[in-house]
Amino acid sequence: MKNTLAVGLGFDYHTAASQAYVSKTGASSPSGTRIYPSLDWTVENAKSGNTYGLGAYYSNEYNYKSLGGDFHFSQKTDDKNGEFSAKFQGYFDQVTLIYPSEFEPASYSETNYGNGNGYGDGGGHRNYGSSPRTTLSASFSYSQMINSRLQVMFLGDVVTQHGFLSLPFHRVYFNNGKDTIERLPSSRFKLPVGARLNYFLGDNIIIRTYYRYYADNWGIRSNTAGIEVPYKITPFFSISPFYRFYNQSASRYFAPYEEHAPTDEYFTSNYEYAKFESSFYGVGFRIAPPNGVFGWQGLHELEIRYGHYTQTTDLASNVVSISLGFK
Numbered sequence: 001m002k003n004t005l006a007v008g009l010g011f012d013y014h015t016a017a018s019q020a021y022v023s024k025t026g027a028s029s030p031s032g033t034r035i036y037p038s039l040d041w042t043v044e045n046a047k048s049g050n051t052y053g054l055g056a057y058y059s060n061e062y063n064y065k066s067l068g069g070d071f072h073f074s075q076k077t078d079d080k081n082g083e084f085s086a087k088f089q090g091y092f093d094q095v096t097l098i099y100p101s102e103f104e105p106a107s108y109s110e111t112n113y114g115n116g117n118g119y120g121d122g123g124g125h126r127n128y129g130s131s132p133r134t135t136l137s138a139s140f141s142y143s144q145m146i147n148s149r150l151q152v153m154f155l156g157d158v159v160t161q162h163g164f165l166s167l168p169f170h171r172v173y174f175n176n177g178k179d180t181i182e183r184l185p186s187s188r189f190k191l192p193v194g195a196r197l198n199y200f201l202g203d204n205i206i207i208r209t210y211y212r213y214y215a216d217n218w219g220i221r222s223n224t225a226g227i228e229v230p231y232k233i234t235p236f237f238s239i240s241p242f243y244r245f246y247n248q249s250a251s252r253y254f255a256p257y258e259e260h261a262p263t264d265e266y267f268t269s270n271y272e273y274a275k276f277e278s279s280f281y282g283v284g285f286r287i288a289p290p291n292g293v294f295g296w297q298g299l300h301e302l303e304i305r306y307g308h309y310t311q312t313t314d315l316a317s318n319v320v321s322i323s324l325g326f327k
Helices: none
Strands: 002-015 031-044 051-061 064-076 082-098 127-145 150-163 171-173 179-181 187-201 205-216 221-228 231-234 237-248 276-287 299-311 316-326
Touching: none
Parallel strands: none
Antiparallel strands: 002 031, 031 051, 051 064, 064 082, 082 127, 127 150, 150 187, 171 179, 187 205, 205 221, 221 237, 231 237, 237 276, 276 299, 299 316
């Protein structure tokens, strides 16, 4: 038996208009950080190639904390050219209920919310406690080597969510001029299915393609298609241009500014649930020298990726990510 222990640590820094304008007085911070460590233990049967293991996750951001765990296993076919994998995950979140400034009680001064008096979250807005959210998922995949150059994989997930699925700092303006906060159902069911196809075009080029179809009981239907072409310039250095296209239909609970009726049971104007198309394209650079990155034996891999994201809702962003591999 072979035992593998993998430790991961992620760190994100972001800016967001939805966070910057929680308060109409301008006291809110437009930026935030997210830290998410992970731990995975896997046992592999050296003879059969079958595996099983456990994983644990934690994530902490300005308005939520999340604990997660999983059980996963895989089983190879007799000829070792095919493999079935399954993963069962659970995430248990606590969402901080931060309300827009105009919905806070007049008896509390916003300028006092970040001074450690127990009333605020440190960002200039009152904290009304937290609410739980549970996400349970089952993921399945089957991969098959067709020949020495072609590999295919089929994927499917079943996801269910329960608890507080709205965000109270997302405002909704009704068609009568009044406003309130977003209200969404307390349960959601998601069903994504997809496929990957990898083709080895010679010794130095791989063509990786991906397609996914997604549906949920909130009325969203989406399609994702992507391609990435890693090119190995040297045995230890490669460059990977990529492109991803996405489109989705609108949720039945979405309507733009001042188009919801006060009689609607559920309502959101968050464009995450709107009809839109998006493109994400960029390039990655990966080095894995035999003597370690920068001569450090413990750091065996470094990858830097840059991508530019555009959306038909006029949203645009630039994404830079760094991945480090240690052993």
